[in-house]
Amino acid sequence: MQRRKWLVLNYNLPTEPSRNRVSVWRGLKKLGAVNLHQSSWILPYSTENYNALAQISMEIEAKDGDVLLLESTCVEEKYEQKIVETFNSIRNEEYREFINECEKYFKELDKEISIEKFTFAELEEEEEELQKLLSWQTKIEARDQFNAEVGEISREKRELIQKAFERYSELVYQYNEHRDKVQ
Incomplete structure (x- = not known):
């Protein structure tokens, strides 16, 4: 069985000004992204989700943040099920x-x-x-x-x-x- 592809965004932003962190958080929540751990967010892979996360990535970088945008799959079905349940x-x-x-x-x-x-x-x-x-x-x-x-x-x-x-x-x-x- 072919595994579902995911987009994973991991970022770090300076703590001040806090409005930058809030802006990124709100953008991710509006997309329906799920926060896995700290600043690690996940969405199912789609062109639309990729474009939205790429835009957020540019926003993070413009605010002196570091960002990684990854395409990923789960190594086992149970991990994918856990993400879907979340x-x-x-x-x-x-x-x-x-x-x-x-x-x-x-x-x-x-x-x-x-x-x-x-x-x-x-x-x-x-x-x-x-x-x-x-x-x-x-x-x-x-x-x-x-x-x-x-x-x-x-x-x-x-x-x-x-x-x-x-x-x-x-x-x-x-x-x-x-x-x-x-x-």
Whole structure:
């Protein structure tokens, strides 16, 4: 069986200014890279991942850092499985956080319905929150290269929050349409 290829980035940056280290860390997290040890990060090999890591490597060097970008394979299946499990564990954690935020969103919509806060301004606010949640879930899913198990639950929650918003939107419309007819 042919082993999966990986990209491994190992770097060292001066401790000051700390914003340089934070910038690199954020870039790697956005890609979905996994931190193996200290400043050693890994991603599955792809042209897209290579180009992104090459860009980060140039950023590190421009900030007086040292960097190594390596193509690698695992010598045994068990090591590759361990890496995949690490990726999935991190994605599952991100999905769970998204699901928790969805639950808060449901409660917020329920509260607005219970107090009959059916204003257009509130509808816009809830729509903005919905768009943030949808965008966040899309970003997590883009990083989920090994189909983490909680991903399916997050897709279901995504559909449910969209339906909950549609329901709230319809209630706002009905309330305001009725109010306009009465006046």
